[in-house]
Amino acid sequence: MDSSFALPLLGGALIGLSASLLLLAHGRVAGISGVVASLLAPVKGDISWRAQFLGGLLAGGLLLAWSRPGTFALPEPLDGGRVLLLALAGLLVGLGSRLGSGCTSGHGVCGLSRGSPRSLVATLTFMATGILTVFLSRHVF
């Protein structure tokens, strides 16, 4: 196998393991937007595992930064236009993931794994609009 595919495959396998561990331990779906959004309006008794998962996610980022520098995008210079673009993108990602009940992880990984038609539709939809957005921004405008 071409080694350039081995790492994405390994990374994906770890994500699948992560989702399986969360299901086994807490019976929860590892959908990042759902895990995080519910911390914004916390329900008593349903906080700690979410906070711990989020803590693990941030700690994993730090571990990667220490062990594999280059895993992340280099900090970019920000001008007004870039700030506006990032703010709009973040807003759409946050809003869309909650209206659509999930994101790349909840629908794309967990939902597809259980054969959910809703998740298939959601995944195909955000893939399509993502592709369209990149097409318009790179090749048209």
Next chain:
Amino acid sequence: MRPSLAAFLSGLLFAVGLGLGGMTDPSNVLGFLDVAGDWDFRLAFVMGGAVAVHAALRPLILRRARPLFAPAFPVFSLQRVDARLVGGAALFGVGWGLAGYCPGPALASLGQGGPALLVFVSSMLGGMALARWVAPERGAGDDARGQERPASGAEPRHVSS
């Protein structure tokens, strides 16, 4: 294993998987979405690998009566494909295509991405709060949460291993 450690470890594994898979660099993500350009389809292997592993392990896990630290496995009662699902996913995809970040990679990169990530993540949280305000969820059955089956009177079984 203590309950706290399981969720923490799951989050950690998730971030490491995202990083090794290349999802924490938006240039990879945008290259993956750029099918009309110099298409970099490697990220399909991230989702493929994740789905393959989770789809294989999930049925084995569900053979258990309940999770290790919770009373029940989630039940997905919502089957309907509606405008909310499709519209939300469509908006999500536009945001994903604009910046190259979805929620997991953005949060995992928070400490490394400088002010750009702070802008993205704070407006993402704002967007999540906005969703709650403009269109509160009708009833239970959120996909990303799963509806709790009524606990059959039993306390969560705590298993140590």
